Amino acid sequence: MIRTRVARRLVLMAGVMSSVMGMRAAAAQTIAEQGVRFDIPAGDLDHALTRAADQSGMHIFFPSAAVAGKRTAGLSGVSTVSQALARLLAGSGLSWRLRDGRTIIVAPDDKGAAIMLGPVRVQGKAPVQAGLYPYDRADAPAAQGLERRVIGGTKVPTALGENPQSISSVDRTQMDLQAAQSVPEALRYMPGVTAEVGGDDNRIETGQIFVRGFNPNEYLDGLRLQAGTWATPQFDAYALQSLDVIKGPDSVVYGQASPGGLVTLTSKTPTDTPLHEVRLTGGSWGRFQAGVDVGDRLNASGSVAYRVVGLFRNTGTQVDHTTLRRFLIAPSIRWRIDPATSVTFLASYQADPEGGFYNQLPYKGTLLRNPYGRIATSTYLGEPGFDRLRRNQFSVGYAFEHQFLSWLKFRQNFRYQFLDANYNGVTSDALAPNLQDVTRDGYMARETLNTIALDNQLQADYRTGPVRHVTLAGIDYQHATLAQQDWYGYLKAAELNIFHPVYSGFSGTVPAIANAHTTNDQVGFYVQQEMKWENLSVIGGVRGDLFDEQTRNRLKSTTTRQSQGAVTGRIGAIYRLPFGISPYANYSTSFMPQVATTFTGAPLAPTRGQQVEVGIKYQPRKIDGFLTLALYDLKEQNVVTADPVHTNFAIAAGAVRSRGAEVEAHYAIGRSLRVVASYGYVDQKITRKINGYRGGALPGIPRQTASAWADYTVRQGGLEGFGFGGGLRYQGISFANYANQYHVPGVLLFDMDLHYDLGARIPSLHGLSAQFNISNIGDRRYIASCVNLGCYYGLRRNFMGSLQYRW
Numbered sequence: 149m150i151r152t153r154v155a156r157r158l159v160l161m162a163g164v165m166s167s168v169m170g171m172r173a174a175a176a177q178t179i180a181e182q183g184v185r186f187d188i189p190a191g192d193l194d195h196a197l198t199r200a201a202d203q204s205g206m207h208i209f210f211p212s213a214a215v216a217g218k219r220t221a222g223l224s225g226v227s228t229v230s231q232a233l234a235r236l237l238a239g240s241g242l243s244w245r246l247r248d249g250r251t252i253i254v255a256p257d258d259k260g261a262a263i264m265l266g267p268v269r270v271q272g273k274a275p276v277q278a279g280l281y282p283y284d285r286a287d288a289p290a291a292q293g294l295e296r297r298v299i300g301g302t303k304v305p306t307a308l309g310e311n312p313q314s315i316s317s318v319d320r321t322q323m324d325l326q327a328a329q330s331v332p333e334a335l336r337y338m339p340g341v342t343a344e345v346g347g348d349d350n351r352i353e354t355g356q357i358f359v360r361g362f363n364p365n366e367y368l369d370g371l372r373l374q375a376g377t378w379a380t381p382q383f384d385a386y387a388l389q390s391l392d393v394i395k396g397p398d399s400v401v402y403g404q405a406s407p408g409g410l411v412t413l414t415s416k417t418p419t420d421t422p423l424h425e426v427r428l429t430g431g432s433w434g435r436f437q438a439g440v441d442v443g444d445r446l447n448a449s450g451s452v453a454y455r456v457v458g459l460f461r462n463t464g465t466q467v468d469h470t471t472l473r474r475f476l477i478a479p480s481i482r483w484r485i486d487p488a489t490s491v492t493f494l495a496s497y498q499a500d501p502e503g504g505f506y507n508q509l510p511y512k513g514t515l516l517r518n519p520y521g522r523i524a525t526s527t528y529l530g531e532p533g534f535d536r537l538r539r540n541q542f543s544v545g546y547a548f549e550h551q552f553l554s555w556l557k558f559r560q561n562f563r564y565q566f567l568d569a570n571y572n573g574v575t576s577d578a579l580a581p582n583l584q585d586v587t588r589d590g591y592m593a594r595e596t597l598n599t600i601a602l603d604n605q606l607q608a609d610y611r612t613g614p615v616r617h618v619t620l621a622g623i624d625y626q627h628a629t630l631a632q633q634d635w636y637g638y639l640k641a642a643e644l645n646i647f648h649p650v651y652s653g654f655s656g657t658v659p660a661i662a663n664a665h666t667t668n669d670q671v672g673f674y675v676q677q678e679m680k681w682e683n684l685s686v687i688g689g690v691r692g693d694l695f696d697e698q699t700r701n702r703l704k705s706t707t708t709r710q711s712q713g714a715v716t717g718r719i720g721a722i723y724r725l726p727f728g729i730s731p732y733a734n735y736s737t738s739f740m741p742q743v744a745t746t747f748t749g750a751p752l753a754p755t756r757g758q759q760v761e762v763g764i765k766y767q768p769r770k771i772d773g774f775l776t777l778a779l780y781d782l783k784e785q786n787v788v789t790a791d792p793v794h795t796n797f798a799i800a801a802g803a804v805r806s807r808g809a810e811v812e813a814h815y816a817i818g819r820s821l822r823v824v825a826s827y828g829y830v831d832q833k834i835t836r837k838i839n840g841y842r843g844g845a846l847p848g849i850p851r852q853t854a855s856a857w858a859d860y861t862v863r864q865g866g867l868e869g870f871g872f873g874g875g876l877r878y879q880g881i882s883f884a885n886y887a888n889q890y891h892v893p894g895v896l897l898f899d900m901d902l903h904y905d906l907g908a909r910i911p912s913l914h915g916l917s918a919q920f921n922i923s924n925i926g927d928r929r930y931i932a933s934c935v936n937l938g939c940y941y942g943l944r945r946n947f948m949g950s951l952q953y954r955w
Contacts, residue, residue, distance in 0.1 A: 184554055186232050187611075190222035196236050197254065198307075203616070204229050204554070210254035214242060302676065302687060303370065303401045304607060304618055309767050310685040312720030312732035314395040314778040316341070316812055320388070320416075322824070325859050325873060325901055327429075327921040327948050328385045329461075331366075331411065332356040336877055337855040338393060339810040339826035340778075345848050345933040347940040348465045351504035351537055351571075353382045354411070359393060360782055361806040361832045361849045362408030369415055369494070369547065371563050371601035372403065374628045378569040379597035381541055384498065386439050387457045387478045389416045395810070396759040396780060397738030399716040400689040403624060403672045405738045407757025407784045408806075417492055418443050418453035418482040424955045431948035433464035451484040466525055466944045469532040473502040488551040494563075495544040503537040503569075505530060508938040510579040510586060513646060515884060515892060515931055515939050518583055523646050525929055525941045529586060531574035531641060534654045541567045545601075559605040567597045574641045574654050576938065588641035590658045593634045600627040618678040620689075626670045634662035660703065668697040670741075683724040687734075690717045695741045695754075710751035714739035728767040735760050742788060742800060752800040755786045773815030773823075782806040789838045803836035804846065820863050824875075825856040834886075844888035848933035852880035852894075859901065869908025869917075874900040884934035895930040895942065899923045915954045922947055 188199045193215045201208040206229055220236045227235075229252070233244050237254070244254045302311065316338045318328075328334035331353055332343040342358040350356055354363050354375075366373045366381070373381045394410045402410060422444040429437045443455030459476040478496035485491065507530065513523035545563030552558065570593075577587040603624040610617050637658030644651070676689035695712045720734030738757035746752065763778035787802030808830040815823045829852055832845040845851075859873030877897045884890035901921045907914035927945035934940070 184229060184232070185226050185611075186223045187614075188220075188223045188232075188236070191219060193218040193220045193236070193240060196220045196222065200229075200232055200236060203611070204232070207251045208254060209252070210242075214256050215240075215254075218242075302620070302678070303605060303622070304620055304676075304678065306678070306687075308774060309724060309728075309730050309765055310680070310722060312685070312687060312722040312734045313398075313736075314340075314761065314763060314776060314780075314810060316393045316395070316826075317390060318392075319390045322822075323385055323388070324919075325903070326857070326875075326899070327901070327919070327923075327950070330385055331383070331388075331391065331413070334385055334388075334391060335393065335411075337824055337826060337857050337875060339812045339828040339853070339855075340395060340808065340830070341393060341828070342848075342850055342853060342879070344943060345940065347507075347932045347942050348467055348470070349504060349507060349940060350382075351378070351506070352380050354380070357411065358849055359406070359408035359411070360395060360780065360808060361804070361830050361846065362406050362784070364393070364406045364409050364411045365402075365404070367402060367410055367412045369545075369563070370412070370561050371545070371603060372626060374565075374597070374599040374601070374626060376567070376569070376595045376597045376630045376632060378537065378571045378593050379539070379567040379595040379630070380569075381543075381565065381567060382498070382500075382539075383413055383415075383496070384459055384461075384474065384476050386441075386459050387416055387476060387496065388413050390414045395778065396734075396761055396782060397716070397736045397757040398718070399693075399714075399738040400691045400718045400736070401620070401622070401674055401676060403626070403670065403691070403693060404695075404740050404754075405757075406740065407738050407755070407759065407782055415478065415480070415494055415496075416441065416455060416457050417480050417494065418455040420450065420453070423455075425952060427950055427952045429948055429950040431463070432946045433466065435461075435463035435948065437461035437463070446481075453482050455480050466941075467505070467507055468526045468528045469530075470505050470507075470528060471502045472504065473500065475499045475501075489549070491546055491548045493544075493546045495542075497542045498540070500537070500539040503539040505535055505537065506573050506575050508576060508935075508940060510576070510646065510938050511884070511890070511934070512579055512583055514941065515890060515934055520584055520647055525944055527646060527649065529574075529576040529588070529644055529646065529649070531588075531654045532651055534656060535573050536571070537573075538570045539567065540569075541565065555609045557607050559603075559607070561601075561603045563599075563601045565597075565599045565601075567595075567599075569593070569595045571595075572656065576644075577639065579646075580643065584645050584647060585643040586646055587639050587643055590637040590640040590654055590656065591635065592656065592658065593632070595633075596631045598629045600625070602626075614681055616680040620674075620676040620678075622672075622674050624672045624674075626668075628666075628668050630664075630666045632662060632664050632666070633660065635659060636661045663702040664699055665702065666697065666699040668695065668741075670695045684721065685724075686719075686721045688717070688719040690715065693739070697741070697751075712741050712751065712754055714754055714756075722765070728769055730765040730767075731763070732765065733760075733762045742786070746791070746797060746799055752788065752798065753786045755784055755788075755800070757782065757784045759783070771815060772817070773813065775813045776811070778810045780806075780808055780810075782808075783835075785836075787836075787838055790840070792840070801836060802834070802838035804832065804838070805835050806830060806832045818863070819861070821858065821860045823856075823858045826854065828853045839886055841886040844886065845883050847883050847885050847888075847935050848892075850880040850882040850892075850894065852878070854878040857899070861903075866909075869905035871903045871905075872901065874898065879932075882933060884939070885936045890934070892931050892934050892939075895928055897923070897928060897930075897942075898925045900925055917952050917954075918950070919952070920947075920949045 184204045188196050197210050218240050223235050244252050318334050323334050335341045335343040340360050346356050392412045397407050399405045425441040427439040438460050440458045446452040457478040461474045463472050476498045480494045482492040509523050512518040543565040548560045550558050573591050575589050577589050605622040608619045635658045640658055641654050642652045672693045674691035679686045693714045698709045700707045716737045718736035722730050722732035724730045736759050740755045742752040759782040761780040766775040783805050785803045786800040788798050789802040791797040791799045811827045813825045834842050855877045857875030861871035880894040882892045884892050903919040906916045924945045930942045932940045932942035
């Protein structure tokens with residue numbers, strides 16, 4: 149078995165050599181003028197344009213409404229893309245233009261008409277959620293129809309209607325309209341996803357999210373975000389262009405992953421159109437934040453462009469004595485070296501001087517009755533002046549792409565990231581017998597994390613007879629070095645009255661319990677094949693991973709090593725029936741290495757996940773929207789549980805089964821109305837004992853969730869530029885502990901937004917707009933979730949108002 153640290157050097161050398169070869173072999177000829185063999189039968193124009201994009205490798209955007217009902221005579225033989233489009237569009241009243249070497253815009257001959265574009269292919273690597281853009285933003289994608297191609301799930305641009313997998317998305321516009329301040333807030337209206345389970349406690353972002361009953365992993369720009377305990381990366385929602393949630397196991401192209409799914413984030417990067425935005429926001433609890441997002445060309449041809457995103461935020465929270473503060477700067481530069489070669493450099497620095505807090509509250513006084521009353525949502529059980537989470541993160545990387553031939557391309561993504569975190573916290577332990585005081589512990593942690601992620605991909609698009617193929621082969625590498633120190637003092641902090649807290653300070657004198665230095669390396673090899681024959685699409689893949697870890701315990705002067713390997717796979721198919729209906733089915737697997745050891749010192753086996761999913765995707769021809777229905781049966785084995793024989797040790801013997809259903813709908817009517825609705829059902833069961841319990845559900849997972857949100861913008865008349873929207877979110881009943889002894893009540897919340905483009909009626913104010921948001925309008929006091937030790941209150945009513953100026 150090849151050791152990962154040896155393979156690491158081979159992967160790095162191969163990646164660098166491939167990049168250099170790709171740059172030297174850049175083609176001088178514009179791809180649009182290269183000869184391509186086309187085989188496009190006569191029929192609907194939208195299907196013909198889709199086939200033209202698939203067969204030529206071009207990115208083609210076209211107006212959904214303008215092509216509806218139009219037909220074409222088809223095309224067969226070798227011709228240039230220019231000649232092919234002239235033949236396909238003949239007599240349609242449509243024309244085309246080349247936006248760059250590989251991107252084509254198809255539009256009505258009346259260029260002045262406002263159109264809604266539905267993409268055949270989306271340029272670049274970023275998933276693009278299209279739809280309504282109430283403000284004419286420069287970073288709005290050229291394609292604004294809801295039929296789109298996404299990278300998530302396959303690492304290859306694949307139309308939602310051709311991907312046999314459930315994927316949910318949130319774009320920049322939806323985040324702006326809903327005033328989402330974090331990734332969990334952006335996921336509020338997504339089926340099968342439970343977000344903000346810790347209320348205001350956002351110290352560990354993925355701990356706030358459940359996908360199909362499991363905490364997901366996060367990926368940024370296609371690369372995994374590796375994490376320690378407290379040195380966990382967070383990327384502010386303002387710096388993101390979109391995010392996708394890939395449901396179910398997906399280790400084949402992404403490597404180690406949660407069985408529930410992945411949250412894939414896409415950074416803001418340079419655009420072809422200049423953009424300039426300044427945004428000021430104020431709100432509840434003394435919130436003040438300022439954001440800037442600017443980008444433009446750096447040369448006359450536009451081959452080099454830049455973008456800079458910056459943010460400052462300072463706000464209190466609904467909890468007394470707490471503050472959140474953040475500084476962010478994220479520059480990027482895109483260089484189109486020639487029509488076949490491009491590279492985007494990305495960097496970011498984010499400082500969180502006040503990065504979050506712990507505030508779990510006792511059962512009695514929140515979920516259960518306490519004879520002395522109910523604990524206020526503003527109650528803080530930590531220690532002001534001592535508690536603090538300081539986190540700094542820096543990353544730098546690039547995304548390189550080179551088209552060797554019209555059918556062969558190479559991509560390489562790389563990121564280095566540094567994080568350090570200092571955490572002090574006094575935590576509540578247990579409610580005293582008098583039901584008024586809590587005992588408290590003292591805790592401190594210091595962590596430093598350095599990570600490297602590299603992904604090399606070779607994609608081939610070709611045909612064998614009537615079958616179109618997309619083959620993806622890749623090698624990825626991940627490296628992490630974590631230095632960790634922990635101090636903990638049981639009952640070392642003074643008791644505190646939960647109804648009338650009086651803080652006495654904390655010295656911070658607690659004994660060391662951990663001092664470790666951990667290094668791990670992972671290399672993955674994967675192959676994926678997509679095949680399309682007429683209306684049938686089949687996707688399959690296999691992956692092998694090697695994982696090595698070495699941990700030095702500096703307190704005990706011992707070193708432990710472990711090596712693990714895993715093979716995962718997936719297979720899925722989808723068939724496009726008439727009237728836009730596409731049934732699909734898939735089977736996929738996942739794995740996740742575990743760093744703990746058993747009593748004997750043997751490494752715990754990696755967790756394993758398997759899922760069977762079936763569903764239907766529906767995309768009506770004359771309506772800009774889509775509907776997805778998914779049914780799944782998901783299993784996870786080797787879940788960590790307490791060793792019943794050896795105290796304070798663990799074994800990998802637990803198992804969980806999660807079955808459920810999800811429904812999701814997205815619709816946009818013109819440029820005025822956007823509607824999102826969803827429903828999720830999860831039936832989760834512990835099938836092998838976890839911490840002594842079996843047969844029940846994991847705590848904190850609501851069985852049912854539902855949501856609906858809509859936004860409308862007036863486009864003409866006296867109220868032109870005015871918009872309003874609202875939504876409702878339902879979180880059903882969940883269990884409070886592993887014994888399923890207590891139920892957490894469900895809750896229905898309402899949100900609203902108002903926005904006004906002042907320049908729509910007053911030309912002198914062009915570019916200036918205002919927005920007002922309220923979440924939890926009714927100020928419902930509710931419990932977001934409970935675990936074995938206590939409960940978390942959900943977020944109370946929150947006001948936010950903002951002014952934006954764009955030019």
